[in-house]
Amino acid sequence: MIVAWRLEQAPVRAQLDLIAALDAAGADAALLPCESLASPDPILIAGAASRRAPSIGLVPTLMPWLQPPFHTARALGTLDALTSGRAGWFVDTAAPTFSSTDDTDRWNASGVTDDLALEQAADDYLAAVFALWNSWEPGALVADVARGQYVDPAKVHVTNHRGDFFSVRGPLNMPRSPQGRPVVFAASGSGAAAVADVVIAATEADVDGAQEAGCRVLLEVRGEAALAPPPTAADGYLVTGVADGALAGQLIHGVLPALVEARDPATLLRDRLGLPEARFAWTPGENA
Amino acid sequence: MSLDSTARRRMILGWFVNYMPTAWNRPWAGPNVTGWTDGQFYIDMARALERSSIDLIMLEDSSVVPENFGGTMEAEFKATVKAPKHDPLPLAAAIAAATTSLGIVTTMSTSLYPPHRIAQLQATLDQLSDGRAGWNVVTSFEDLAARNIGLDTLWEHDERYARADEYLRAVSSLWRAGAVPDARGRAVFEGRSFALDAPGTTPLVQRRPVLCQAGGSSSGMDFAAKWADLIVSVPSGIDAMKAYRDGIRRRAEAAGTDPDATKVLYMVTPILGESVAEAEDKEARMYSAEGDNFLRRLVQLSNIAEIDFAEYDLDAPIPEDATTNGAQSILEGMKKMTRGSSLREAMSGKGESTSLRLVGTPESVADEMEAAIDQVGGDGFLLFHGGGGLISRHYLDDVLDGLVPELQRRGLAQSGYGPGTFHDRLTNDTLRSTT
Ligand SMILES: Cc1cc2nc3c(=O)[nH]c(=O)nc-3n(C[C@H](O)[C@H](O)[C@H](O)COP(=O)(O)O)c2cc1C
Numbered sequence: 001m002i003v004a005w006r007l008e009q010a011p012v013r014a015q016l017d018l019i020a021a022l023d024a025a026g027a028d029a030a031l032l033p034c035e036s037l038a039s040p041d042p043i044l045i046a047g048a049a050s051r052r053a054p055s056i057g058l059v060p061t062l063m064p065w066l067q068p069p070f071h072t073a074r075a076l077g078t079l080d081a082l083t084s085g086r087a088g089w090f091v092d093t094a095a096p097t098f099s100s101t102d103d104t105d106r107w108n109a110s111g112v113t114d115d116l117a118l119e120q121a122a123d124d125y126l127a128a129v130f131a132l133w134n135s136w137e138p139g140a141l142v143a144d145v146a147r148g149q150y151v152d153p154a155k156v157h158v159t160n161h162r163g164d165f166f167s168v169r170g171p172l173n174m175p176r177s178p179q180g181r182p183v184v185f186a187a188s189g190s191g192a193a194a195v196a197d198v199v200i201a202a203t204e205a206d207v208d209g210a211q212e213a214g215c216r217v218l219l220e221v222r223g224e225a226a227l228a229p230p231p232t233a234a235d236g237y238l239v240t241g242v243a244d245g246a247l248a249g250q251l252i253h254g255v256l257p258a259l260v261e262a263r264d265p266a267t268l269l270r271d272r273l274g275l276p277e278a279r280f281a282w283t284p285g286e287n288a
Numbered sequence: 289m290s291l292d293s294t295a296r297r298r299m300i301l302g303w304f305v306n307y308m309p310t311a312w313n314r315p316w317a318g319p320n321v322t323g324w325t326d327g328q329f330y331i332d333m334a335r336a337l338e339r340s341s342i343d344l345i346m347l348e349d350s351s352v353v354p355e356n357f358g359g360t361m362e363a364e365f366k367a368t369v370k371a372p373k374h375d376p377l378p379l380a381a382a383i384a385a386a387t388t389s390l391g392i393v394t395t396m397s398t399s400l401y402p403p404h405r406i407a408q409l410q411a412t413l414d415q416l417s418d419g420r421a422g423w424n425v426v427t428s429f430e431d432l433a434a435r436n437i438g439l440d441t442l443w444e445h446d447e448r449y450a451r452a453d454e455y456l457r458a459v460s461s462l463w464r465a466g467a468v469p470d471a472r473g474r475a476v477f478e479g480r481s482f483a484l485d486a487p488g489t490t491p492l493v494q495r496r497p498v499l500c501q502a503g504g505s506s507s508g509m510d511f512a513a514k515w516a517d518l519i520v521s522v523p524s525g526i527d528a529m530k531a532y533r534d535g536i537r538r539r540a541e542a543a544g545t546d547p548d549a550t551k552v553l554y555m556v557t558p559i560l561g562e563s564v565a566e567a568e569d570k571e572a573r574m575y576s577a578e579g580d581n582f583l584r585r586l587v588q589l590s591n592i593a594e595i596d597f598a599e600y601d602l603d604a605p606i607p608e609d610a611t612t613n614g615a616q617s618i619l620e621g622m623k624k625m626t627r628g629s630s631l632r633e634a635m636s637g638k639g640e641s642t643s644l645r646l647v648g649t650p651e652s653v654a655d656e657m658e659a660a661i662d663q664v665g666g667d668g669f670l671l672f673h674g675g676g677g678l679i680s681r682h683y684l685d686d687v688l689d690g691l692v693p694e695l696q697r698r699g700l701a702q703s704g705y706g707p708g709t710f711h712d713r714l715t716n717d718t719l720r721s722t723t
Contacts, residue, residue, distance in 0.1 A: 012415045012490075016385075037404055038466065038487040040412040047381030048416045051331070067405045068437040074351065078307075078375035081325040082382060098486035100404045106438045141372070143321045145313045148580060150677070151365035151372060156353065169435035173353050173371045175325065 001259050002236025002273055004057075004198075004218055006031040008243045012040050012048070018248065019049045022056055025252045026260035028272055029057030031090050031185065031238070037098050043075050050083045057269035059088030059185055064125035065096040065109035069161075070168050072125075073132035077177045085178030085268035090185040091192035093122040107165045119191040124163035126184075126195055131161045133181040134282045135171030151175075157282050179270045180278025188217075197275050200238050207234045216273050226251055229259070235274070297717040299661055299700045300551055300668030301692070302344040302393075303337055304520065305330065307374045308676030313580065316682035327379045333684060334383040337390055340688045341702050343668070343714065344391030345383065346424060346500065346520065347376035348675065351400065352432040356590035358598040367580065367587040368677035377409055384417035391710040393422035393500050393518070398452040399442050400428055404486050407462035410497045411489035419493030419709035422518065424500040427452050429594065429612075445616060449507045454479040456499075456515055466491050494709045504617035513539030513550065517714060520670045522555045522641050524621070529554050529643055530664045551667040551714060554643035556657075558671070560686045564648045571647045575637050585635040588675075593619045602632045640672065650694040658700055 005022050007015055007030060019030050030053075032042035042060035049058060058079065062072060072089075080087035095118055099110035112118055140155035159170025186192035188201045188210045199210040199217050210217045211233070219234040222241040227250065229237050237259070242248050263272055270278065310329055312321035323329065334345050353371040357363040364371055380394045394413065396406050406423070414421035427448035434442045443451060458477045465475040465488025477484040501512035502520045512519050513536050523532040537547035559574065561567030575581050590597045593612045600606070605626040612619050621641075625634045644660055646653045657669060671687060673679050695701035699719055706716040 012412070036487055037408055037462075038490060039408075040415060040490045041409050043378055044381040044409065044412045044416060047378035048385040050327075050378075050382050051385060067402055070351065070436040071401065071405070074375045075378060078378045081374055082327045082378050084326050098404065099484070100402055100486055101483045102402070103481045104439060141322055143309075143312055145317075145321065148313060148366050150309060150312060150368050151361075153360065153362045153365050156361060156365075167438050169432065171353055173351055174374050175372050 001261070002029075002216065002218060003027045003256060003259050004029040004031060004059075004236065004238045005242075006238055006240040007033055008241070009033045009035045009039055010243075012045055015040075015045050016049055016052065019045075019053045019056065019058070021248075021252055022256075023053035025256045026262070027056055027256060028236070028260070028263075029059050029088060029269065031059045031088075032061060034061045034063070034092070043079055046079055046087070047082055050079075050086075055086070055263070055265035055267075057086045057088055057183065057272065058083055059090050059183070061090040061092050063092045063094065063096065064122050068168070069125050069128035069166050070132060070170075070172075073129045074172055074174060076182045077133065077172060077174050080177035080179055080182050081174070084266070085270070087177070087179070088183040088185055088198075088269060091122070091126065091190070091196070093118065093186075093190050093192055121165040122191050124165040126192060127163060128159075128161045128166045128168050130181070130195070131159045131282075132168065132170050132172045133176075134280060135159045136174070136176040137282070138176055138180070138280055141175045176280075179268050180280065183269050183273065183275065197270075198273060201234060204230070204232055204234075207232060216275060223247070227255060229255075297666055298702055298719045299657070299695065300553060300714065301342050301695075301701055302346055302391075302518075302520070302553055302668070302670045303333075303342055304346045304348060304555065304670050304672040304674065305333065305679065306348040306675045307376050307379050308370075308372065308674070309368050310677070311680040311683075312368070312677055314678070314680075316680040318680065325374065327374070327382055330379055331382055331386050333679075334387050334390055334392075336684055336688055338387045340692045341696070341704055342390065342671075342688075342692070343702075344393055344422065344518075344710070346393040346422070346670065347380055347395060349373075349376050349395035349397070349426075350428070350430065350433070351397075351436060352430050354430070354587070354591045355432065356594055356596055357587045359596060363583065363587050363598075364591075367584040369584060369588045369675050370591055371676075373676065377413070380413055380421075381416055384413060384420065387417075387420075389705040389713075390420065391422055391498065391714065392417055392420050393424050393498065395424040395426055397426050397428040397433075398455040399448055400433055400437055403455050403458040403482055404462060404484065407459045407489050410459075411463060411466060411492050414492040414494055414497055415490060417710075419711075421492075421494070422498035422500050422710060424502070424520070425452065425456070425515070426502070431594070445505065446507045449503070449511045451481050452511060453514070454481055458482045458484055460496065462486060462489050463492060463496055464488065467495075494711050498711050498714060508617070509535055510539055512536060514543050514545070516550055517711060519550060519552045520555065521552060522643050524641065524643060526644070526660055526663050529660065533664055533666065549715060553668045553670040554660075554664075555640075555670045555672050556642050556644055556646050557639055557673050558646040558653050558687055558691055560648070560650060560653060560690045562649065564652060567647045567649065572637070575639050581639070582632075582635060584677075585638075586631075588640070589622065589635070593622070595619075597631065600631060603630045605630060640674070642672070650690040653691055654694040654698060654700070657695065658698065661700075
C-alpha cells in the first residue's frame with residue numbers, strides 16, 4: 001500500500017519534525033499545507049526538510065493564483081533537483097482568499113468568484129507549467145568538456161505558451177528535473193484531477209471513477225479513522241486531519257509499520273508510487 | 289598591524305554565488321560536472337563559510353536563458369554565465385537547515401514576483417533560519433524575463449525603482465500585519481501601481497529580512513540608501529569605492545537615516561598563491577585570451593547591457609551612442625574602459641568586474657584589503673568567483689584556508705559570530721573572537 005500523509009497547518013519546526021518522523025517510519029509522501037498567504041511557504045519547508053528526511057516524497061500545496069506559472073514551474077523543478085527526484089505538487093484550485101493586483105493588464109484571480117472562470121484559468125495555468133517542464137529535452141545537459149559545450153541548444157525549446165489567461169515565453173532556465181517533472185497530486189473532482197498522477201478520493205465511492213483515469217488513487221482517512229483504515233480498492237491511503245501529537249505518534253508507530261512497504265531509499269517518488277516515466281512532449285507546431 | 293581590535297570596525301565578509309554549474313571545463317572541476325543540480329555543493333559551501341565565520345552567503349538570481357549574444361542561446365550554453373541555473377529559494381531553505389549563524393541573502397526581483405509572494409517567501413526563510421534571512425532587492429532588466437510572466441517588456445530604468453519603492457511599502461505592510469501577536473490582521477494597501485487586501489504573513493523573527501541592494505545608478509543609489517541595511521557594489525578602484533560609499537552615506541543622511549546602519553561591501557575575486565609570482569601566473573592562466581574567457585566575457589557583457597556584442601567590432605571602442613534599458617551604470621563604465629582602446633583589449637587578461645585586483649599571497653592580499661578599507665572608511669568585501677562554471681572547492685579552500693585566517697589573525701575579520709539575528713550581527717561593529 002502507498003501511504004501518504006497530509007500535514008495540518010502548523011509552525012515550521014513542528015512540520016519539519018513530523019516530516020522527519022514520517023520519513024523514518026517509511027511513509028511514501030508528505031503533503032505540505034498552504035492554507036493561505038498567512039501560512040509559511042511549503043516549497044521552502046520541503047527544501048529545509050530535504051536532508052533530514054532523505055527518502056520521503058515532498059509535496060507542497062500551491063494555488064495557481066499565487067504567482068505566475070513560470071515561478072511555480074521553476075521552484076518545483078528546483079525542489080525536484082534538490083531532493084534528487086522526490087518532489088510533487090498538490091494543486092489546490094480553491095478560490096483565492098486574498099486580493100493582490102497591479103497596474104498591468106494581466107489576468108488576475110483577485111475578486112473572481114465565477115467557478116467556471118477559475119477552473120478554466122487553473123487548466124491554462126497547468127498547461128503553461130507542463131509546457132515549461134517540457135522546454136528541456138532529456139539529455140540536453142551534455143557537459144561536453146572537449147567541445148566546450150555544457151548544454152545542447154538543439155534540445156532546449158522556446159515554450160511560447162499563449163493561453164486565454166496566462167502567456168509565457170520560456171524556456172525554463174533550468175535543466176529537466178530528475179523525475180522529468182514533479183508528481184502532480186489533485187483531489188478527485190477538481191479540474192486538476194484530469195492531468196494529475198495521483199488523485200485523492202474523499203470516499204470509497206470516488207475511488208472507482210478516479211481509477212479509470214489511469215492514475216494512482218489514494219483514499220483519504222481522517223483523524224482517528226486512520227487507526228483502522230478500511231479495506232479499499234485504492235492504491236493506498238492519505239492520512240489527513242491529524243493535528244493531535246498523541247494520535248500522530250500512535251499512527252506513526254502503531255499503524256504505519258504494518259501498511260508501508262520496504263523501499264530503496266534512493267528511489268524517485270514516481271517509481272515509489274508505481275507511476276510510469278514522465279513523457280517528454282513538445283510539439284513545435286502547437287507552440288509557434 | 290597590532291592595532292587594538294576595538295579601536296576600529298571589523299571588516300564584513302560575504303560570499304556571492306550562483307546556483308549554477310560549478311567549474312566544468314577548467315582545472316579542479318571535480319569528478320561530477322553536472323552534480324551541482326542537487327545543491328549539495330552549495331550546502332557544503334555554506335557550512336565551510338560558517339566554519340570560517342563569514343557573515344553571509346548571497347545567492348544570485350535571474351530567470352532567463354539569454355539570447356543577447358548572436359541572437360540565440362548557443363553562446364550562453366558554452367559560456368554558462370547565467371544558465372543553466374536553479375531557483376535559489378529552495379536551496380536557501382536547505383542552507384538554513386544546515387547552518388546556524390550564517391546570514392542567508394536571496395535575490396528576488398520586484399519586477400518579476402508579485403509582492404505578496406516575496407513577503408511570504410522571505411517571512412518563511414526568516415523562520416526557517418531563525419532570523420537569518422536577507423533579501424537582495426533587484427529590479428531586473430531583461431525583457432525576456434518580462435515575457436516569462438505575461439508582459440512584453442519591463443518598465444524603464446527609473447520607473448522600475450519608483451515601483452520598487454512602492455513595492456517595499458506593500459511588502460512591509462504584509463510583514464507588519466503578520467507581526468501582531470495572536471491577532472494577525474489583514475494588510476490593506478492602495479498604491480499607484482500595487483493594491484493589496486491580504487492576510488499578514490507568518491511572523492518573522494527579525495523585524496524584516498536584512499534588505500540588501502546593489503544600485504549603481506543615481507536612482508538606484510537613492511533607493512539603496514533609503515531602504516538597504518547592506519549594499520553590494522563594484523566601483524572600480526579605491527577612489528571610486530570611497531566616492532560610492534560617501535554617496536550612499538550622504539543620501540542616507542539626507543533621507544534622515546543613520547549612515548552607519550548601512551554597510552557597503554565591494555566585490556572582489558582574490559587570486560592566491562604561495563608566492564606573488566605563483567598567483568600572477570594563476571591569474572594569467574585563468575584569464576588568458578586563448579581560453580574560453582574571452583567568449584565568456586563578451587557573452588556576459590551582452591547579457592548585462594542587453595546589447596549584441598557579436599555585432600560590434602571587437603577591435604574598436606564601444607560606440608559612445610550605445611544605449612540600454614538595462615544596467616546603465618555598467619554600460620557607461622564599459623564605454624569609459626574601451627575609450628582609446630578596444631573591446632578585445634579591455635576584456636583580455638581580466639575576469640569579472642571587481643573593485644580591486646587582488647593577486648598575491650594571503651599576506652599581500654590582506655595588506656591590500658586592509659589598506660583599502662582604511663582609506664575608504666568601511667565596511668567590507670563581497671567575495672565572488674562566478675557566475676556559472678567557475679567555482680570549485682579548490683578556490684574556496686584558497687580563500688577560506690589561506691586568506692581569511694590571515695585577516696582573522698590581524699583582527700580584521702571575525703573568528704566567531706556575535707549574538708542575535710543576522711541584522712543584529714551585521715550592525716555589531718565590534719570584533720568577535722573565539723580565542
Ligand atoms: C554584487 C552585485 C550583485 C548583483 N546581483 C544581481 C542579481 O542577482 N540579479 C539581478 O537581476 N541583478 C543583480 N545585480 C544588479 C543590480 O541589482 C543593479 O541593477 C546594478 O548594480 C545596476 O545598478 P542600477 O540598477 O542602479 O542601474 C547585482 C549587482 C551587483 C553589483
